[in-house]
Amino acid sequence: MESHMGESKETRANDPSFSSLSLCMGSSAADKFSDEPITPIGGFFLQPQMEQIIHCTMGFKNPIDIAAIKSHLKTFLLLSHPRFSSLMVRGPRGLKQWHRTSHVDLDRHIIVVPNTITTASNLDHEAAVNAYLADLSTSSGLSADKPLWEFHLLMAHNCGVFRIHHALGDGTSLMSLFSASFRGAEEEEKLPDLGSAGKKRNRVNGEKGWWVLLIGFVGMVWFTLIFAVEFALRCLWDCDRKTEISGGDGVELWPRKLATARFKLQDMKLVKKAVPNATINDVLVGVVSAGLSRYLDHRTPNGLPEGLRITGMVMVNLREQHRLQEQSDLMKSNSGLSWGNKFGTFLVPIYYKKSSGTEPLEYLRRAKVIMDRKKQSLEALFSYKIGCFLMTYLGAEIAIWLLYRIVCNTSFAISNILGPQEEIAVGGNPVTYLRVNTSSVPQALTMHMVSYAERADMQISVAKDIIPDPEFLAKCFEEALLDMKEAPH
Numbered sequence: 001m002e003s004h005m006g007e008s009k010e011t012r013a014n015d016p017s018f019s020s021l022s023l024c025m026g027s028s029a030a031d032k033f034s035d036e037p038i039t040p041i042g043g044f045f046l047q048p049q050m051e052q053i054i055h056c057t058m059g060f061k062n063p064i065d066i067a068a069i070k071s072h073l074k075t076f077l078l079l080s081h082p083r084f085s086s087l088m089v090r091g092p093r094g095l096k097q098w099h100r101t102s103h104v105d106l107d108r109h110i111i112v113v114p115n116t117i118t119t120a121s122n123l124d125h126e127a128a129v130n131a132y133l134a135d136l137s138t139s140s141g142l143s144a145d146k147p148l149w150e151f152h153l154l155m156a157h158n159c160g161v162f163r164i165h166h167a168l169g170d171g172t173s174l175m176s177l178f179s180a181s182f183r184g185a186e187e188e189e190k191l192p193d194l195g196s197a198g199k200k201r202n203r204v205n206g207e208k209g210w211w212v213l214l215i216g217f218v219g220m221v222w223f224t225l226i227f228a229v230e231f232a233l234r235c236l237w238d239c240d241r242k243t244e245i246s247g248g249d250g251v252e253l254w255p256r257k258l259a260t261a262r263f264k265l266q267d268m269k270l271v272k273k274a275v276p277n278a279t280i281n282d283v284l285v286g287v288v289s290a291g292l293s294r295y296l297d298h299r300t301p302n303g304l305p306e307g308l309r310i311t312g313m314v315m316v317n318l319r320e321q322h323r324l325q326e327q328s329d330l331m332k333s334n335s336g337l338s339w340g341n342k343f344g345t346f347l348v349p350i351y352y353k354k355s356s357g358t359e360p361l362e363y364l365r366r367a368k369v370i371m372d373r374k375k376q377s378l379e380a381l382f383s384y385k386i387g388c389f390l391m392t393y394l395g396a397e398i399a400i401w402l403l404y405r406i407v408c409n410t411s412f413a414i415s416n417i418l419g420p421q422e423e424i425a426v427g428g429n430p431v432t433y434l435r436v437n438t439s440s441v442p443q444a445l446t447m448h449m450v451s452y453a454e455r456a457d458m459q460i461s462v463a464k465d466i467i468p469d470p471e472f473l474a475k476c477f478e479e480a481l482l483d484m485k486e487a488p489h
Helices: 009-013 017-024 027-032 040-044 066-074 115-119 125-137 171-181 210-236 265-272 280-299 324-331 360-376 379-394 396-408 470-486
Strands: 053-060 086-090 096-100 110-113 149-154 159-165 256-264 309-317 343-351 412-418 429-438 445-452 455-463
Touching (some): 040 396, 053 125, 053 171, 125 149, 210 360, 210 379, 210 396, 256 265, 256 470, 265 360, 265 455, 265 470, 280 309, 343 360
Parallel strands (some): 110 149, 412 445
Antiparallel strands (some): 086 096
16 A cells, blocks of 8 residues: 555655646647636645545445446546646746646556455455545645546455545535536436435515514624634634544544444434424434434543533535536536535534433434524635635635644534435446545544435544544444434424
8 A cells, every 4th residue: 555655744745746847748738728726725725734635435336347437537527627637736926726738647547456455454345445545544645747636446345436636626516526427327328316405595485574684684693703703712722622532733644544334314314304494414413412422421431521512613515505407517617606615614512411311302403503503604604705815815824724723623523415316327337335535634533424325424534543443433323313213203
């Protein structure tokens, strides 16, 4: 595995390839395409301290046919998208920008991982794939002398791992592109259904008066101010009490371990009906709250005070949600669904409760109250705009310092990505599961859930010296959902 991961994160900080690549480009390619400056958020993910690579893992039903995959990728919508056929170079004034190339050499992007690398430890398929992903999480970045993506094929496990630099786009952009590029397994000419996001706009009908609008506006301003102040305090000194899941400065360099929590999407839909107007995201936060309480009970029996606050960072898509046939607008820079990184974050508190004495659905009810307040505020949009402002006007150094402080002062991060709700295929090979994780961060615990074909898999990435048993933590989450399902409604 060292052949793919020989560099450390520190090595990338002094990588001269960004500054020299523009001199190596052929004049014909340079004349054919105009360079495009990188966005502030894209530039943020290129900073060595917070460099992020997305790992999208696909399990295949049949043995991998490398020739079929290459043939598919040659006509892949991904290759026609500017971000996936552009190099990151430095312009005349030293600013990083995208430089479109006239040719993408697939042989340099498809990495065939020999069986001996992933089978040497005698792990089962899932554990072996997760071990490989854990190593990638703290490994070197992507080579800057080619477009910033790779596709690793783990032949022994019928599995492929897309490594895509976060500067290219966020999870919503990438999932939309994958869905448009990989046709449904049952019908090659049919686009897979990306599903409905379930995000509803609050609408005031004619029966409600001006006072409803006024109350809503006052609530929005009030919660936005409160959460903005909390966000600022987290940047400076406010932090969670140390627990068995706490990370901190430098933890992003520690060895990682991954485990997978598997949920049935139908179970989550059933549970959300138990609380009026609850959403899948409410259920997810409730499951995380219940699961972490159960895990901490196991690690430190009677060691934590009841009601202890544990704060997490939640990633929020800021685009309007649409179905797949409208996702092509993500390719257009002037669209409201613009391609790239358009997401914000908000801080979500959960509270430790002794699992033996708490009714399962109480976690969901509390999660809904918290999430309703967050959705009523502009906290997520505020975080996005502040990030853009800092990167543009105050520079990357200050922006990175502030976000790094927030990450160090919180205990976990979580995201939920809507994936295709029908089975997709790559090179005619049906995809059996779809999972996502990212490079490591100072938090000791990060969770990324993707829904796909009536299932929802959550990748749990931990610093293994802090959380040595992520498989047990995954089981805590799975049992928390089942307890909510079986609880009296």
